[in-house]
Amino acid sequence: MSHPSPVINSRKADFPIDPQFTERWSPRAYTGExxxxxxxxxxxxAARWAPSSNNAQPWRFALVLRNDPQWDALFATLNPNNQIWAGKAGAIVAIASSQLAAKVGSTELAPNGMHAFDTGAAWAYMAMQAHLSGFALHGIGGFNKEAGAQVLGLPADHTLHMLATVGKRGDAATLPDALREREAPNARKPLSALVKRGSF
Ligand SMILES: Cc1cc2nc3c(=O)[nH]c(=O)nc-3n(C[C@H](O)[C@H](O)[C@H](O)COP(=O)(O)O)c2cc1C
Known part of the structure; x- marks a missing residue:
């Protein structure tokens, strides 16, 4: 069992915010717990309480714990560069969305143009709660989505977006060199590069 190395967090907010936002980050070293x-x-x-267009709540999750029968097949869908580090996570949550939602005031289903956007909000809530509960969480978009959909029985009208690995943060020394050097909270573009007043 590896013990976590100290976090050297050089992140600085341009404007005052709650520290949870700069303290959450995506480690790759897990303990294997x-x-x-x-x-x-x-x-x-926490994800359940995210806002969504028309309160459609399009997010869907498939939870796979390390000893579950689907683990090996799901893990095999990861790109090799993600398999290097993700094997010591204790859980993988596959995040998908339902493309259809009931029309307002009706049970009739129609395409929901906001399904992916809203599911992004839910995933962020999930990531923040993982951080606040003392877990490491690292998202993986680098996997074979068709194979993942098959392993998890994704319905035809759903989109599979990402696999969120969850575990206890381990020691960076357990990672290969190239990943060890990157095992720290990363930076962001300045807010001034992202926001303009009155236009984009
Ligand atoms: C949709 C999505 C897909 C991602 N895919 C991968 C991935 O395949 N492999 C990886 O190592 N990190 C992946 N990440 C992690 C991002 O690189 C990371 O969130 C980003 O660099 C910001 O760092 P932070 O989460 O530590 O703040 C992904 C993140 C998101 C949101």
């Missing part, structure tokens, strides 16, 4: 269903459910409970 198991993560329980209940622990992940708290993260997904």
């Amino acid at each position: 198991p993560v329980s269903e209940t622990e992940v459910m708290s993260m997904l409970e």
